[in-house]
Amino acid sequence: MNPSTILSILFSLTLIFISHAPLPASSLNLHQTVCSETSVEYNQKYDECVKALEVDPQIPSANTYVTLSKLIIEIAIKNSTGIQDYLKILRSSDPSPAINSCAIFDFTRIIQDFKSALAIVASSPQSASNEVSDAQSRWSQCGTSIQNEPKPHYELLPLIDHVLFFCQILYKSISHI
Numbered sequence: 344m345n346p347s348t349i350l351s352i353l354f355s356l357t358l359i360f361i362s363h364a365p366l367p368a369s370s371l372n373l374h375q376t377v378c379s380e381t382s383v384e385y386n387q388k389y390d391e392c393v394k395a396l397e398v399d400p401q402i403p404s405a406n407t408y409v410t411l412s413k414l415i416i417e418i419a420i421k422n423s424t425g426i427q428d429y430l431k432i433l434r435s436s437d438p439s440p441a442i443n444s445c446a447i448f449d450f451t452r453i454i455q456d457f458k459s460a461l462a463i464v465a466s467s468p469q470s471a472s473n474e475v476s477d478a479q480s481r482w483s484q485c486g487t488s489i490q491n492e493p494k495p496h497y498e499l500l501p502l503i504d505h506v507l508f509f510c511q512i513l514y515k516s517i518s519h520i
């Protein structure tokens with residue numbers, strides 16, 4: 344091999360190593376940092392978290408945790424509203440008292456809690472986190488009433504679990520403020 348071939352091989356190898364090197368933590372966007380923390384603390388799947396947050400194209404460029412947390416709360420409000428709408432439809436054809444109380448009572452409170460969190464997150468992150476925790480308690484009550492019925496609608500549990508998913512992401516995001 345002549346020297347220039349060797350040089351060109353070395354150069355290619357260097358490029359391969361550079362492109363495979365792990366990214367330094369500081370190059371993560373804020374939402375990626377939050378998702379990575381959520382996956383460590385709550386065992387969430389990192390990719391699912393990132394995908395769920397990137398439904399809002401503003402999220403990858405959020406440059407403060409206040410902005411990021413607000414955008415995530417807005418997703419959580421939309422998501423819970425969608426779930427509540429679905430439960431209300433089910434309720435009209437299913438006499439289950441659990442579906443009724445989830446649809447009418449628990450999800451109304453969950454949405455209110457997220458809205459309160461949105462209003463105060465910039466000025467009082469700890470109170471916002473408490474609101475998120477209240478939403479999580481409502482989620483838990485809804486799940487308990489579903490499971491305590493004689494014929495539990497277990498198929499609804501993964502649906503309502505989106506509330507927990509967003510609560511966990513929010514605890515992490517708000518904790519940076």
Ligand SMILES: *[C@@H]1O[C@H](CO)[C@@H](O)[C@H](O)[C@H]1NC(C)=O
Pocket residue numbers: 394395421422423424425426505
């Ligand atoms: C709620 O969020 C989850 C996770 O991103 C998603 O799979 C689900 O479709 C959303 N549901 C509604 C009603 O927005």
